[in-house]
Amino acid sequence: MSSKIILKFLLRFFVFYLFLFSAVVHALEADLSKNTDLFKRLATGESDDKIIAIHSLVATEHPAALLILQALKNGELSVTPKGVLLIVNDKGALDALTQQMINPAPENLEALMLNNRLRGAVDTALAILNLQSGDKAVRLVAANELLDKAVPELLPGIQKALLKETDKEIKTLLGLLEASIQLGSVDTEIRLKAISVLAESEQSSTSLLLQPFMEKNSEGQFLESDESVRTAAKVALLRINERLVRMEYVGRLFSGISLGSILLLAALGLAITYGLMGVINMAHGELLMIGAYTTFMVQTFFRQYFPSNIDGYLLAAVPASFIVAALVGMALERSVIRHLYGRPLETLLATWGISLLLIQGIRTVFGAQNVEVSNPSWMSGGYQVASNLILTYNRIVIIFFALFVLLLVWLLLNKTRLGLFVRAVTQNRKMADCLGVPTRNIDTWTFGLGSGIAGLGGCALSQIGNVGPDLGQSYIVDSFMVVVLGGVGQLAGTVSGALGLGIVNKFLEPLSGPVMAKILILVFIIIFIQRRPQGLFALKGRVVEH
Amino acid sequence: MTTITKLYGVKGWLTLALFSAGVMILVPVLNLAVSSSNPLHISDYSVSLMGKIMCYAVVALAIDLIWGYAGILSLGHGLFFALGGYAMGMYLMRMIGTEGQYHSHLPDFMVFLDWKELPWYWTGSDHFWFAALLVVLVPGLLAFVFGYFAFRSRIKGVYFSIITQALTFAFMLLFFRNETGFGGNNGFTDFKRIIGFALADPATKTGLFMATGLFLIMALLLCRYIVTSKFGRVLAAIRDHESRLMFCGYNPLGYKLFVWTLSAVLCGIAGALYVPQVGIINPGEMSPGNSIEIAIWAAVGGRGTLIGPLMGAAIVNGAKSWFTVAFPEYWLYFLGLLFVGVTLYMPAGVVGVAQQVKARFK
Numbered sequence: 001m002s003s004k005i006i007l008k009f010l011l012r013f014f015v016f017y018l019f020l021f022s023a024v025v026h027a028l029e030a031d032l033s034k035n036t037d038l039f040k041r042l043a044t045g046e047s048d049d050k051i052i053a054i055h056s057l058v059a060t061e062h063p064a065a066l067l068i069l070q071a072l073k074n075g076e077l078s079v080t081p082k083g084v085l086l087i088v089n090d091k092g093a094l095d096a097l098t099q100q101m102i103n104p105a106p107e108n109l110e111a112l113m114l115n116n117r118l119r120g121a122v123d124t125a126l127a128i129l130n131l132q133s134g135d136k137a138v139r140l141v142a143a144n145e146l147l148d149k150a151v152p153e154l155l156p157g158i159q160k161a162l163l164k165e166t167d168k169e170i171k172t173l174l175g176l177l178e179a180s181i182q183l184g185s186v187d188t189e190i191r192l193k194a195i196s197v198l199a200e201s202e203q204s205s206t207s208l209l210l211q212p213f214m215e216k217n218s219e220g221q222f223l224e225s226d227e228s229v230r231t232a233a234k235v236a237l238l239r240i241n242e243r244l245v246r247m248e249y250v251g252r253l254f255s256g257i258s259l260g261s262i263l264l265l266a267a268l269g270l271a272i273t274y275g276l277m278g279v280i281n282m283a284h285g286e287l288l289m290i291g292a293y294t295t296f297m298v299q300t301f302f303r304q305y306f307p308s309n310i311d312g313y314l315l316a317a318v319p320a321s322f323i324v325a326a327l328v329g330m331a332l333e334r335s336v337i338r339h340l341y342g343r344p345l346e347t348l349l350a351t352w353g354i355s356l357l358l359i360q361g362i363r364t365v366f367g368a369q370n371v372e373v374s375n376p377s378w379m380s381g382g383y384q385v386a387s388n389l390i391l392t393y394n395r396i397v398i399i400f401f402a403l404f405v406l407l408l409v410w411l412l413l414n415k416t417r418l419g420l421f422v423r424a425v426t427q428n429r430k431m432a433d434c435l436g437v438p439t440r441n442i443d444t445w446t447f448g449l450g451s452g453i454a455g456l457g458g459c460a461l462s463q464i465g466n467v468g469p470d471l472g473q474s475y476i477v478d479s480f481m482v483v484v485l486g487g488v489g490q491l492a493g494t495v496s497g498a499l500g501l502g503i504v505n506k507f508l509e510p511l512s513g514p515v516m517a518k519i520l521i522l523v524f525i526i527i528f529i530q531r532r533p534q535g536l537f538a539l540k541g542r543v544v545e546h
Numbered sequence: 547m548t549t550i551t552k553l554y555g556v557k558g559w560l561t562l563a564l565f566s567a568g569v570m571i572l573v574p575v576l577n578l579a580v581s582s583s584n585p586l587h588i589s590d591y592s593v594s595l596m597g598k599i600m601c602y603a604v605v606a607l608a609i610d611l612i613w614g615y616a617g618i619l620s621l622g623h624g625l626f627f628a629l630g631g632y633a634m635g636m637y638l639m640r641m642i643g644t645e646g647q648y649h650s651h652l653p654d655f656m657v658f659l660d661w662k663e664l665p666w667y668w669t670g671s672d673h674f675w676f677a678a679l680l681v682v683l684v685p686g687l688l689a690f691v692f693g694y695f696a697f698r699s700r701i702k703g704v705y706f707s708i709i710t711q712a713l714t715f716a717f718m719l720l721f722f723r724n725e726t727g728f729g730g731n732n733g734f735t736d737f738k739r740i741i742g743f744a745l746a747d748p749a750t751k752t753g754l755f756m757a758t759g760l761f762l763i764m765a766l767l768l769c770r771y772i773v774t775s776k777f778g779r780v781l782a783a784i785r786d787h788e789s790r791l792m793f794c795g796y797n798p799l800g801y802k803l804f805v806w807t808l809s810a811v812l813c814g815i816a817g818a819l820y821v822p823q824v825g826i827i828n829p830g831e832m833s834p835g836n837s838i839e840i841a842i843w844a845a846v847g848g849r850g851t852l853i854g855p856l857m858g859a860a861i862v863n864g865a866k867s868w869f870t871v872a873f874p875e876y877w878l879y880f881l882g883l884l885f886v887g888v889t890l891y892m893p894a895g896v897v898g899v900a901q902q903v904k905a906r907f908k
Contacts, residue, residue, distance in 0.1 A: 280704050282838075339890055344704045345619045346889040349845060352838050353885020360878035477715050477834065480708050515719050522716035526709055530695045533705065 039096065042068075043079040043112070051121045055153055058125045066129045068096050073122050078109040124149050131161035136170070143173040150180045176201050180209050188226050195229065199236030207240050247386040252506050258395040260502025261402035262461065264495060266475045267482035268409060269454030271494040273329075274483055276426045277446055279337055280348040283355035284479060285472025287451045290328055291321035291458020292467045293362060296371045311376040314463070321459035322452040329451020333444050341443075355472065362469045370468035379463065398460050405456050410491060412449065422446050481525050487535025496536055553770055562763065569600075569759030574752045590748050597755040597823045599863045600762050604816035606843040606855035607762075608809040611769050613841065614850030615778060616805050617785030618702070622710030623813050624837035625717050626685035630814030631827040632721075633684055635734035636668060637677030638745075638822060642738045654736070655729045665727045674741050681818040682811055689810030690803065697802045702788070711834045721829035733828025740822050751823070758819045762856075765812055769852055772805070781805060839881070845888050848895025857896055 042053040057065045071077040071087040077096070078088045085096035088109060093102045114122065123145070130142035139161075146154065155178070162174045179197035182190050195213075198206045213224045213233035224230050266288060273281045281287075295317040302313035332354060340347040375394055382392035413419035421442045424432040433439045461471065478501075486497030501521060508517035529535075554562065573596070576588045605627055612618045639653040648657040652664065670676040692713065696706060724730035743750040772778050783791045784798045791798060821827045830836070839862075847858025862884070869877040892899060 280708075336886055336890065345613075345707065346893070348619070348621075348704065348707060349838070349841060350886050350889040353842075353882040353889075356878045356882035356885065360875070360882065364875070473835075477712060481712060484705065484708060515723055519716045519719050522712050522719075526692075526712060526716075527695075529701060529705070529709055530699045533699050533701050 039085050043085050047115065047118060050118060054118075054121050054125050058128050058157060064096060064099060066126070069122055069126050069129065071096070072112060072114065073119070073126065075111060075114070077112045079112060080106050081108050081110075120149075124151075124154065128154060128157040128161075131157065131174070132164070136167055139165070139167070139170050140173075143170050143177070146177055147173065150177055152181055152184060155181050172201075176206070180206070183209060188229060191226075191229050192232050195232045195236050199239050201240070207237055207244075210237050210240070243386070244388055247389045250385070251389045252510075253503065254389075254391055254395070256503030256506035257499065258399060258502070259505060260499035261399045262464070263478055263482050263502055264402050264498035265398070265405060265457035265460050266454075267479040267494055267498055268405060268491075269450040269452070269457060270479045270483050271486070271491065272409070272450035272453060273447055274480075275488045275490070275494070276422060277443065277450070278344065278488075279341075279447065280344050280351065281337075281450075282348055282352040282476065283332065283358060283472075284351075284454055285474075285476035286355045286358040287325045287329060287454035287472070288458035288461060288475055289362065289467075289469065289472040290358070291325045291455030292373070292462040292471055293366065293371070293458075294321040294324045294455065295459045295462040296366075296373050296467055299373055311378060314376050314379075314459075317459050318456065321455040323455075325455025325458065326448040326452030329454070330444050330448040332451075333447040337447065338440075338443065355476075359469050359472070366469070368469060370466045373462040373467050375463055394463050398464065401456075401460055405453060406491070406495065409453060413491070418442075418445060418449075422449075481522070484529060485525055485535055490535075493536050553767070553774060562766075566759070566763055569763075570756055574756060577752055578748060590751055593748075593751055593755050594823050595867060597751075597758045598820060599860055600755075600758045601816045601820040601823070602840075602843065602863050603856045603859040604758075604762055604765050604819075605813050605840055606847065606859035607765055607769055607852060608812040608816070609840050609844045610847075610849060610852055610855040611772070611812075612805050612809045613844060614852075614855070615773050615785060616781045616802060617788075618802065618806065619707045619841060620710045620806075620809075621707045621834060621837045621841065622714035623809070623840050624834075625710075625714035625832050626689060626810040626813035627817040627820070628717075628721075628827065628829070628831035629685045629688065630681045630817030631821040631831065632728055632734070632817075633680035633814070634677055634818035634821045635737075635827045636671040636680075636728075637674060638737040638740060639734050640668075640672040641740065642736065645738055646736070653729070653734075655724075655732065656727075659724055667727070678818075681814050685810045685814030685817075686807055689807045693803050693806040694799075697799050697806070711837065714832050714837055715834050718829050718832035718834075721832060729828070731828065733826060733830075734821075735826040735828075737822060737825055745822055745825065754819065754823050758823070761815065761819060766852060766856070772808075773852065777801065777804075842881075842885055842888065844895075846884065846892075846895055848897030851895070851897045854895050854897035861896070 039053075041049045042057070045053060054069065057068065067087065068077065068085070071089075074089075076087055076089045078086050078093075080086060086102065086106070086109065087094040087096055088111075093106070093109075094100070095102055127142040127145045127149075130138050131146075133139055133142070146158070158174055158177050158181070162171065162178060165171045165174060175197055179194035179201075182194035183198075185191055185194070195210065198210060210233045213222075213230055214237070216222050222230060224233070266285075269287065270281065270284050273279050273284065295314070298317040298320050299310075299313045302310050302316070306312075332351075336350055336354065337347060340350055379394045379397055382390040383396075384390050411419075413422060421432070421437050422445075424435075424437055425439050425442050425446075429439055432442075458471070461467075461475075465471070482497040482501060483494060484497075485501065486493030486495070504524075505517055505521055508520060511517075512520060573588060573593065576586055577590070577593050580587045582589070605623060609620065609623055612620060642653070644651055646654040646657075648654055650657045652661065656664070664671075671680075696709065701709065720726055721728050721733075722731060728734070737745050739745055740750065740754075743753070745751075773781070780791070780796060780798075780801050783796075784801060788798055817827075817831075843858040843862050844855040845858070846862055847856065848854030862881075865880065866877065869880055888895065894901070
C-alpha cells in the first residue's frame with residue numbers, strides 16, 4: 001500500500017520538477033532576449049555564476065552560444081572594462097552578443113581565464129551543442145565525449161537531440177546516455193525503462209552503472225528501495241555479463257584462428273619440402289626471415305622512389321618475397337641438399353649449418369638489430385565488434401592471406417602439370433623417371449616452391465612481428481610441430497594442425513599463462529606422437545620403410 | 547666395416563696411459579708446482595678450458611654411442627647435460643650458505659622472488675651424496691620414461707630427432723620461468739665451495755679437472771666395452787636394418803632403451819662436472835641450437851669410432867674459444883661451413899680422413 005502512495009507522490013514530484021525546469025528555461029530565454037544579464041554573469045561572475053551562465057546559454061539555444069563557448073575554450077573571449085564580451089582573434093574583435101565587428105578593438109581587454117571546473121563545463125556544453133550539428137561525424141564525437149559525463153543537467157539537451165537524431169549509431173549512444181541519467185530518476189517506471197535500455201548496451205561500463213542497484217548502505221538496506229527495479233537490474237547485469245563472456249570467447253577464437261593462420265603460413269612451405277620431399281630443412285625458418293627482409297627491402301625501395309604510393313609496397317613485396325626465397329631455396333637444393341637425398345640426418349645437420357650461415361650473413365649485411373617494417377595504412381586499425389572485442393585489420397588480412405596461399409598451393413599441386421609431376425615423384429620416383437618425368441629438375445622446382453611459400457609466410461610475419469636475424473629461429477620448432485602433428489604429406493593435416501595448435505594455445509593462455517601454454521602444447525604433441533606416430537592424417541596403405 | 551672384438555690393442559692402451567698420465571700428473575704439476583713466470587706453466591684459465599672441453603668430450607661420446615652405434619640422433623642431449631648441471635647447481639647454491647648478497651639461508655634468487663622457504667623439490671639438496679644421486683637419476687629417469695614411450699611406438703629417424711628437440715625446447719621454456727624455482731633467466735651462479743673446498747682455489751680447480759679426466763677415460767672404456775660386446779653388435783644391427791633384426795626375433799626396445807638411458811646419464815654426469823668448473827648454469831644450455839652443436843662434434847670427429855667424437859669435441863670447442871676471442875663475428879660462418887662441409891665432404895669425419903691418408907701411404 002504505502003509503496004503505491006510513495007510512487008504517486010514521486011510521480012507528482014517529478015512532473016512538478018519538469019514543469020519547474022521548463023519554467024526556468026523559459027524565464028531564461030525571455031531574459032536573454034531582453035537584456036545582457038546572462039552575458040554579464042559570464043563576463044564578471046564567480047566560477048559558480050559562470051557555470052550557471054554556460055548551462056543557461058546552452059538551454060536557451062542562443063545562436064551565438066556555440067561561437068562564444070568555442071572562443072571561451074580557445075581563450076579568445078575577452079571582456080571590456082564595461083563588461084561587454086568580445087571575441088578577439090587575429091581577424092579582429094567581435095561583439096559576442098550583437099555579432100558585430102568592432103573596429104578598432106577597444107583598449108584594456110581582459111581575457112576570460114578557465115579553471116579545470118570551468119573547462120569541464122565548457123567541454124560538456126560544447127558537446128551538447130554539437131549534438132545539434134549538421135555533420136554526422138561531429139555528432140558522433142560529441143555523443144562519445146558525453147558518455148562518461150552523464151549528469152542530470154544534460155538530460156533536456158540530450159532528449160532534444162534524441163528526438164531529431166536519425167543516425168542509428170548516434171541514436172543508440174544518446175539512448176544510453178539518456179538511460180544512464182534516468183537511472184537516478186525518482187520515477188520507478190523511468191528507472192525500469194532506463195535499466196532495460198542499458199541491458200542491451202554494448203558498453204562494458206554499463207555494468208558499473210547498474211552495480212549500485214545491488215548494493216546495501218551501512219544500515220543493511222538496499223540503496224534501491226523498489227524490489228522490481230532491483231530484480232530488473234539484476235537480470236540486466238546477468239545479460240550484460242553473459243554477452244561480455246560470449247564476446248571474450250569470440251575474441252579468443254579469433255586470435256586462435258589468427259595464430260593458426262600464422263603457423264599455417266610458417267609451416268606450409270615445410271609441408272611441401274618435408275611432407276612431400278622428405279627433406280628436413282632446418283633452414284626453413286631462415287627462408288621465412290629472407291621473405292621478411294625482402295619485404296623490408298621493397299618497403300625501403302618504395303620509400304625512396306615512390307613515396308606517394310608507399311601503401312602499395314606490400315602488394316609488390318608479396319611476389320618479390322616469393323621469388324627471392326624460391327631462388328635461395330633452389331640454389332640450396334642444387335648446391336647442398338641434392339647430394340644428401342636419402343640421408344635425412346645428414347640433411348638435418350647440413351641445413352642447420354646453412355641456417356647459421358644465413359643468419360650471420362643477414363647480420364653482416366643488415367646488422368644485428370631488428371629492422372622496421374610498418375603496416376600500410378589500410379592495414380592499421382580494426383573493426384570494433386563489441387566494447388571488449390576489436391578485430392584488427394592486419395590479423396584479418398593475414399587470415400585471408402593464409403587462405404589465399406593455401407588455395408594457391410592446392411591449385412598448384414592438383415591442377416597443374418608441375419603439381420602432377422611433384423605428386424608422381426613423391427609416390428614413386430623410379431616409375432616417374434621411367435615415364436619421362438625429369439625427376440631431378442622436379443626436385444629443384446618442388447624445393448623452390450616450398451621455399452617460396454616460406455618467403456610468403458615471412459612477408460606476412462613481417463606485418464605482425466619484429467623482423468630481425470633471429471626471426472626464423474622462433475618459428476622453426478613450431479613449424480615442425482605443425483607438420484608432425486598434422487601428418488606428413490597432407491595439406492589437410494597441416495591446416496588442421498596449425499589451426500588446432502593456434503586455437504588450443506589461445507584458449508589455454510588465460511588459464512595457464514603464455515609460457516606454460518606453450519610448454520603444455522609441446523608436451524601434448526610429444527605424447528600425441530607416441531600414440532599416433534603418423535600424425536592426425538596418416539597416408540593410407542602400406543608404407544615402405546627404408 | 548671390420549668388427550672390433552677386443553677392448554684395445556697394445557697401441558691403444560699405450561695412448562690411453564699416456565693421456566691419463568698427462569691429465570693426472572703433467573697438467574696438475576705444470577699448473578700448481580711450476581711458477582707462473584715459467585713458459586711451461588699452464589694457467590688456471592687453460593686448466594678450466596681443458597676441463598670444460600673434456601666435459602664436452604663425454605657428451606660427444608654419449609652422442610656417438612646412440613647415433614654412431616644405434617643410429618638414433620638425439621637433438622636433445624643438451625637437456626640431459628643441463629639437468630645434471632642443475633642438480634649439481636642446486637647443491638652448490640646451498641653451499642653458498644649465508645654468504646650471498648642478501649645473507650639469507652635461501653639462494654639469492656628466492657629472496658629476490660620473496661619466497662620464504664625452499665620449495666619441496668629442493669629438499670636434501672644440501673647433501674653432496676643426494677646431489678650426486680640426482681645427477682644420475684634425473685636425466686636417467688627422464689630419458690628412460692621418454693625413451694620407453696618413444697621406442698615402444700617405434701618412433702625413429704628424423705621424427706625422433708625432432709621430438710627430442712621439442713622436448714629440450716619445452717624444458718628450456720620451463721626453466722626460463724622464475725616460478726619454476728631454478729633461478730629463471732639467470733640460472734645459478736656465484737658458487738663458493740664444493741664439499742668444503744673453495745672453488746676459487748687453483749687446487750680445487752685442478753682437482754675437478756683431474757676428476758673430469760678420470761671420468762672421461764672411464765666413460766670411454768665403458769662405451770668401448772659395450773660396443774665391442776655382443777650387445778654392441780645388436781646395436782649396429784638396429785642402426786643398419788632394424789626391421790630385419792626384428793624379423794630375426796630380437797626386440798630392439800630393451801637395447802635401444804638401455805643405450806639411450808646410459809647416454810643420458812653420461813651427459814648428466816658431464817654436466818655436473820661442468821658446472822663447478824665454469825661457475826654458471828642457465829636455461830640457455832637447453833636451447834635446441836646447443837644440442838645440435840653436440841651432434842656436429844661427433845660428425846666432425848667421425849661417427850661410430852668413439853675416439854673420433856672426442857677429437858671432434860676438442861677441435862670444434864678449441865676453435866670456438868679461439869674464434870669468439872679473435873673474430874667473434876666469423877664464428878657462426880665457420881660453424882655453419884663446418885656443418886655443411888663435414889656432411890658433404892667428410893662423412894667419416896677426421897678419423898675417416900686419417901684412415902684415407904694412412905691407406906694411401908701403405
